[in-house]
Amino acid sequence: MSPPALVEIRDLNFTYDKRPVLQGINMTFPRGKLVAIMGLSGCGKTTLLRHIGGALKPNRGYVRMDGQVMHELSPAGLYAMRRKMGMLFQFGALFTDMSVYDNVAFQMREHTDLPEDIIRSLVVMKLNAVGLRGAQNMMPSELSGGMARRVALARTVALDPMLIMYDEPFAGLDPISLSVIGDLIRRLNDALGATSIIVTHDIQESLKIVDYVYFMANGVIVAEGTPDELRASDTDFVRQFMHGEMDGPVPFHYPGADYRLDLNLRA
Amino acid sequence: MTVINTIRGIGHRIINAVWRIGVAARFFFLTLLYSGNSFRRFHLIIKELFSSGVMSLIIIIVAGLFVGMVLGLQGYETLKRYGSESALGVMVALGLVRELGPVMAALLFASRAGSAMTAEIGLMKATEQISAMEMMAVNPIARIVAPRFWAGVISMPLLAALFSAVGIFGGYLVGVVQIGVDEGSFWSQMQAAVDFREDILNGVIKSLVFGTVVTLIALFEGFDAPPTAEGVSGATTRTVVTSSLAILMLDFVLTAIMFRGA
Numbered sequence: 001m002s003p004p005a006l007v008e009i010r011d012l013n014f015t016y017d018k019r020p021v022l023q024g025i026n027m028t029f030p031r032g033k034l035v036a037i038m039g040l041s042g043c044g045k046t047t048l049l050r051h052i053g054g055a056l057k058p059n060r061g062y063v064r065m066d067g068q069v070m071h072e073l074s075p076a077g078l079y080a081m082r083r084k085m086g087m088l089f090q091f092g093a094l095f096t097d098m099s100v101y102d103n104v105a106f107q108m109r110e111h112t113d114l115p116e117d118i119i120r121s122l123v124v125m126k127l128n129a130v131g132l133r134g135a136q137n138m139m140p141s142e143l144s145g146g147m148a149r150r151v152a153l154a155r156t157v158a159l160d161p162m163l164i165m166y167d168e169p170f171a172g173l174d175p176i177s178l179s180v181i182g183d184l185i186r187r188l189n190d191a192l193g194a195t196s197i198i199v200t201h202d203i204q205e206s207l208k209i210v211d212y213v214y215f216m217a218n219g220v221i222v223a224e225g226t227p228d229e230l231r232a233s234d235t236d237f238v239r240q241f242m243h244g245e246m247d248g249p250v251p252f253h254y255p256g257a258d259y260r261l262d263l264n265l266r267a
Numbered sequence: 268m269t270v271i272n273t274i275r276g277i278g279h280r281i282i283n284a285v286w287r288i289g290v291a292a293r294f295f296f297l298t299l300l301y302s303g304n305s306f307r308r309f310h311l312i313i314k315e316l317f318s319s320g321v322m323s324l325i326i327i328i329v330a331g332l333f334v335g336m337v338l339g340l341q342g343y344e345t346l347k348r349y350g351s352e353s354a355l356g357v358m359v360a361l362g363l364v365r366e367l368g369p370v371m372a373a374l375l376f377a378s379r380a381g382s383a384m385t386a387e388i389g390l391m392k393a394t395e396q397i398s399a400m401e402m403m404a405v406n407p408i409a410r411i412v413a414p415r416f417w418a419g420v421i422s423m424p425l426l427a428a429l430f431s432a433v434g435i436f437g438g439y440l441v442g443v444v445q446i447g448v449d450e451g452s453f454w455s456q457m458q459a460a461v462d463f464r465e466d467i468l469n470g471v472i473k474s475l476v477f478g479t480v481v482t483l484i485a486l487f488e489g490f491d492a493p494p495t496a497e498g499v500s501g502a503t504t505r506t507v508v509t510s511s512l513a514i515l516m517l518d519f520v521l522t523a524i525m526f527r528g529a
Contacts, residue, residue, distance in 0.1 A: 053402055055398075055401070055402075079404040079406075080404070082401075082404040086402075086403075087402040089395045089398065089399055090395070091394065091395070093395035093396050093398065093399035094396075095391075095396055095399075095400075096390075096391075096394070096396070097387075106403070106405075107405070110405045111404070111405075
C-alpha cells in the first residue's frame with residue numbers, strides 16, 4: 001500500500017462576501033509528486049493555496065497536511081507546520097532591504113541557532129543550486145525578474161521543506177528563464193524528496209514537468225489527470241484551455257446587458 | 268430618504284472610526300507582546316535606530332538652530348521693553364525644553380521618519396513581503412513592527428534633547444554674539460531658572476509620549492494600508508496628518524497636567 005498523501009483536501013468550501021469561491025474541492029497530493037493546479041485567472045487557485053498554507057479558514061471541509069487539519073491548529077501549531085512548508089510568491093516577494101545572501105539566510109537565522117559559518121555554507125549551496133552563487137552580494141533591486149525568482153526559489157527551499165507551493169512561478173518571465181525555473185522546480189522537488197504544488201496557467205511549461213494536473217473553473221474542479229491523459233482529452237473545457245481558444249465553455253464576453261440595448265438600438 | 272442616508276453615512280463613519288481605534292489598540296498591544304525578540308536581538312533595533320534616528324539628525328539640527336535663533340531675536344525684542352534682556356537665556360531655554368523641543372522634534376520626526384516607516388511597510392505589504400514572512404512562520408509584528416517601534420521610542424527623546432541643545436546655541440548666537448546680551452547673565456540665569464525635574468524631565472516625558480504615539484501611528488497606517496499605490500500614498504498622508512494633530516493635542520493635555528499654573 002502506498003504511504004498516505006502529504007496533503008489531502010476534502011469537500012473544501014469557501015465563501016467570500018457571499019460569493020462562493022471554492023465549492024466541494026477534493027484533491028490529493030501524494031508524497032514526492034509535483035502536482036499542478038491550473039485554471040483561469042480568478043478561478044480560486046490562489047485562495048486554495050492560502051487554505052493549504054493555513055491563512056484562510058474554510059466554511060466547510062478541510063485541508064489535512066501531514067496528518068493534521070490546518071484550520072484546527074493553534075497559532076503555534078500553525079507556525080510549526082509552516083516551517084515544513086515553503087512558498088514561492090508570484091513576483092518572488094524578496095525582502096527589498098536585504099541582500100540576496102541575507103534573504104536566503106533569513107529563515108536559518110530566524111528559526112535556528114546555527115553559527116554564521118554554517119549558515120554561510122548553506123546559503124552558498126542553495127544559491128549554487130539555482131545558479132546564482134555569484135550574485136550573493138547584490139540587492140533585490142539589481143536583479144532581473146528571472147534572477148529574482150531564482151533567488152526566491154533558493155529562499156523557499158532554505159530549510160528543506162516537505163511541501164513547496166508555487167504561486168504562478170512562470171508569470172512574466174522570458175522563455176529562457178521560464179524553462180530554467182521549470183527545470184529547477186522539478187529538480188529541487190526530486191533532490192529534496194519534497195512534494196510540490198504549482199498554481200499556474202502556463203500549460204506548455206508545466207505539462208513538461210508535472211506528474212498530475214487539476215483543472216479548476218469557477219471554484220470547482222472540471223478536469224484532472226496526468227499530462228498525457230489531458231493531452232488526449234476531448235472535454236470542451238480542457239481543449240479550450242490547452243489550445244487557448246477564444247470561445248468555448250468559457251465565454252469571451254463578460255455577462256452584460258443586451259448589446260443592442262447598450263448601443264441604444266431598438267429592434 | 269436623503270436625510271436617512273446622510274445619518275446612515277455619519278453613523279457608518281463613526282462606527283468605522285471607533286473600529287479602527289480598536290484595531291490600532293490591539294495592534295499596540297500585540298507590538299508590546301511580541302517585543303521580547305527585538306531586545307534579545309538588539310541589532311534589529313540598532314538598524315532601525317540608524318534609519319529613523321540618525322537619518323533625522325540633519326533636519327533636527329538645522330531646524331533647531333533656526334528655531335533657537337528666531338526665539339533669540341523675538342525674545343530679545345519683547346524682553347527689552349521691560350528692561351530684562353538678561354533673562355533671554357531663561358526664555359529661550361524654557362521655551363525649548365518645555366515645549367518647542369519635544370513638539371517640533373516630534374513634528375519633524377513624523378514627517379521625516381514616520382512617513383518613511385508607513386511607506387516602507389505599506390510597500391512591503393503590497394509586494395507580498397509580509398505574507399511571505401508569515402508563510403515562513405516568522406511573525407511580522409515581532410520581526411518588522413516591534414524593532415521599528417522601539418527605535419522610534421528611543422530616538423524621539425534624544426532627538427528632542429538635541430533639538431533643544433542646538434536651539435539654545437542658536438539663541439546664544441543671536442542674543443549674545445550678534446545683539447550683545449551679557450554672556451554671563453545669559454548662561455547663569457538659565458542655569459538658575461531651569462529646574463531638572465520640573466522642566467527637563469517633563470520635556471523628556473512629553474517626547475517619550477510623542478515618540479510612542481507617532482511611531483505607533485506610522486506603523487499601524489503602514490500595516491493597515493490597502494496593498495495598492497493609492498493605498499500606500501493615502502496611508503503616508505494620514506500618518507503625517509494624524510500624528511501632527513495628535514502631537515499638538517497631546518501637548519496641550521500634557522502641558523495642562525504638568526504646568527497648571529503651579
